Amino acid sequence: MNRHFHSELEDLKARLIVMGERALEILDTSVNGLLQQDIQLCEAAIAMDDEIDNLEVEIDKEAMRYLTLRSPVASDLRLIKVSIKTGINFERIGDESTSIAKRTRKMLAAGPITLDLLNLEQMSTYTKEMLSAALDLFISPDLDKAIALCQRDKLVDELNQKNFDGFADQVVNDPVSAKLLLELSLISKALERVADHATNVAEELIYLIKGEEIKGKTVKSIVI
């Protein structure tokens, strides 16, 4: 039997998807601000963050309301928990993207960026793909795709490490650009964190599908 309040869960899921789309949009805009050296895109990304923050508050409120009034159990209960935690991850993606936009704006204020961005473009492509894949999983849950998404996080971690080493090397050769190189290194770290949050979302979706927490477990044990 479908209860009248089950539609509220669909609404909650729809809000999460909207929030995820906004997170993808802010990430895309802030990264384009960096790659195209466009201050207006940076400003646009910074302006988007409030909407994401408000969506997190709404999702939290609706999830708490459902938890209190509808006595959810089983997959309904798991969806409530996943909604709250995923809302936090999307909100953090908004924060990291805002951080990328603000750092870029600060660098561009001093003039065009002529430094080598190393693997930042490749990292941003991976993180956007990961976040987009996480959103697809909300619409069509798929355990294999969720596990594959978690495994991609390592690639972004490796690129971040390469960036850190590369920017550090440049500081030695070009100490005058040390501040800019530090900003780029922090942008790299922000992208790495976005990938972590996208991975967290995939892990939450695995929990939603399987009912098991997978943090700290090997991929092999998840598949079994």
Place this chain on the structure above:
Amino acid sequence: MPIESQPIENILNRAEDTYEEKATQIEIENLSFWYGSNKVLHHLNLSIPEKTVTAFIGPSGCGKSTLLRCMNRMNDMIENSRYEGSIKVMGQDIFDPKLHVIELRKRVGMVFQKSNPFPKSIYENVIYGLKIAGLGEKSALDEVAERSLRNAALWDEVKDRLHESAFTLSGGQMQRLCIARALAIEPDIILMDEPCSSLDPIATANIEELIYQLKSRYTIIIVTHNMQQAARVSDKTAFFYLGELIEYDLTENIFMKPKDEKTEDYVSGRFG
């Protein structure tokens, strides 16, 4: 339209639409009630909006069922009972000596804790009130019986056995039959005194869904000991303790951020 394709405004505005304020249908003013010398309701004041579900909750003996029975003057039959104050239903004082109690009960129907079908057929049970009121034309009675059973979500289950005894129905079906009987007289208000207390979870869910569907046309007041049920089905909740109204608010406020410490203790199970 799949929810993913709907404009975000539609989704975001839905929650606010749910609790729009409605006109008052029942106004209880300074109501006190005694069984003999025992005062069981103390100066109650309560405005109940139309076409909503209001839940009365509280520990046994708090007066919630007494108040419910005051609303269609079921307590009149209890010797040595008396009241002070007033209850107005759509502006009419129900204690007005000129008001005929039968007329009141046509407007304020009641469903009891234990389903109480008459020892008659399913059909006869539904139309009993109308027959008593003198409506005898068969086609009209048939129409009311079908409409009432449909509105009580029972028609599909009984349409081929209308003339079988009501006692052949399951507990949940009997309770829905009693709701159909209450609906047949076309009341404005339906009082429900623990309507699911003797039903299994599936029959309970059926009644709760029925309550949700009926609230678009009727004002429903439900007394329940099951707080999760109050949370699931009602728009507003009143918490009573020792004959006093402790708190009355939107259900989500009562269960998420009650203002009174007694309400907090009761809904969180810390009472006593």
